[in-house]
Amino acid sequence: MTLFPEVPDDNxxxxxxxxxxxxxxxxxxxxxxxxxxxxxxxxxxxxxxxxDAEDVVQETFVYAFRNLARYDANKSAFKTWLYTxxxxxxxxxxxxxxxxxxxxxxxxxxxxxxxxxxxxxAVFTQRSVQEALRDALAKLSPTLREAVVxxxxxxxxxxxxxxxxxxxxxxAESRVRLAHKQLHHLLLPLGQGLLEELLQF
Amino acid sequence: MNWDCHYTRTRLHGYLNRELPVxxxxxxxxxxxxxxxxxxxxxxxxLLSRDLERELPRFGMPQPYQLxxxxxxxxxxxxxGALPNSAPMPSRWWYSVAVVVLMLFLALPVxxxxxxxxxxxxxxxxxxxxxxxxxxTALKPPVQVALFSQTAAVQRAVxxxxxxxxxxxxxxxx
Numbered sequence: 243m244t245l246f247p248e249v250p251d252d253n254x255x256x257x258x259x260x261x262x263x264x265x266x267x268x269x270x271x272x273x274x275x276x277x278x279x280x281x282x283x284x285x286x287x288x289x290x291x292x293x294d295a296e297d298v299v300q301e302t303f304v305y306a307f308r309n310l311a312r313y314d315a316n317k318s319a320f321k322t323w324l325y326t327x328x329x330x331x332x333x334x335x336x337x338x339x340x341x342x343x344x345x346x347x348x349x350x351x352x353x354x355x356x357x358x359x360x361x362x363x364a365v366f367t368q369r370s371v372q373e374a375l376r377d378a379l380a381k382l383s384p385t386l387r388e389a390v391v392x393x394x395x396x397x398x399x400x401x402x403x404x405x406x407x408x409x410x411x412x413x414a415e416s417r418v419r420l421a422h423k424q425l426h427h428l429l430l431p432l433g434q435g436l437l438e439e440l441l442q443f
Numbered sequence: 444m445n446w447d448c449h450y451t452r453t454r455l456h457g458y459l460n461r462e463l464p465v466x467x468x469x470x471x472x473x474x475x476x477x478x479x480x481x482x483x484x485x486x487x488x489x490l491l492s493r494d495l496e497r498e499l500p501r502f503g504m505p506q507p508y509q510l511x512x513x514x515x516x517x518x519x520x521x522x523x524g525a526l527p528n529s530a531p532m533p534s535r536w537w538y539s540v541a542v543v544v545l546m547l548f549l550a551l552p553v554x555x556x557x558x559x560x561x562x563x564x565x566x567x568x569x570x571x572x573x574x575x576x577x578x579x580t581a582l583k584p585p586v587q588v589a590l591f592s593q594t595a596a597v598q599r600a601v602x603x604x605x606x607x608x609x610x611x612x613x614x615x616x617x
Binding site: 274278279282283285286287292296299300303304307308371372375376379391394396397415418419422423425426429430 | 456457462487488491492494495496499500501502503504509510513514516517520521
């Protein structure tokens with residue numbers, strides 16, 4: 243199973259879906275292989291927890307495969323459809339876990355918190371880039387996190403983000419803009435410009 | 444920060460993503476060329492966008508064993524529940540038709556002008572008319588019962604019984 247599968251074109255995906263609906267078990271495996279990594283990254287970016295992400299990926303594919311015959315390629319791309327299912331399940335999980343009020347970064351990295359006397363640069367160098375990003379994402383609201391992850395993490399167009407998030411396109415745009423602004427404020431104090439620091443790694 | 448700076452900064456995200464209309468893009472670009480503060484702000488934003496585009500796709504990358512484990516669970520769950528079948532799922536129209544047929548069946552007696560009561564066997568003779576005497580009394584007034592199956596004399600009594608204030612002369616016994 244490859245982590246970076248080749249991005250299938252729409253025709254290849256449509257063919258795989260048709261084969262799966264026709265009962266070919268191998269087609270299910272291929273669809274999973276093509277899209278599982280992306281769905282997992284999305285879920286992990288939103289939930290910031292490995293076990294929850296795995297559970298949601300599992301739920302997403304079970305639901306999608308059971309309802310594959312209902313998928314309409316004219317309405318949305320298969321990836322968008324899968325992401326819509328995944329985001330919906332992630333939202334259910336936030337609600338259950340009250341993630342809105344939890345500071346996940348404190349839970350996950352309590353032992354990594356640096357003494358206050360250390361400079362921001364020193365703090366930043368002690369953390370990996372991924373951890374810094376995780377902390378910043380954890381401080382965003384779930385809605386803004388969804389928007390920025392879909393935009394920058396998965397390269398979705400605003401129209402697709404709006405579809406996945408079930409909101410107007412203008413709302414999706416403003417959410418991405420707001421998330422970008424908040425990340426700017428969250429990440430810059432970690433160093434003198436995130437990119438300069440990141441490029442050193 | 445003057446009005447031009449405000450105008451530029453509120454549109455900077457769109458400018459970065461090349462989503463502004465031509466006219467607005469030109470105005471923002473001109474301001475950035477002339478305002479060092481906004482230019483510095485723009486560079487930081489651009490840096491962050493580039494960084495997010497580079498880092499977020501790698502964020503949360505799963506290990507192969509994780510995906511394999513999830514796939515095993517997906518397969519197990521599909522095997523336990525309704526397997527994705529080759530045939531498309533039965534469409535919902537069949538259920539709608541069944542409901543309509545059931546409703547029609549239930550409504551048939553009403554539509555045809557016959558209620559279910561008409562289909563029952565005839566009841567045994569029962570008192571068809573009751574009347575009370577006009578005499579006011581504290582006691583419970585006697586109730587006299589007339590049956591349709593009685594003689595013509597009784598039939599007259601029944602007819603006159605419709606006038607509540609008129610005492611009904613009972614037929615004399617033979």
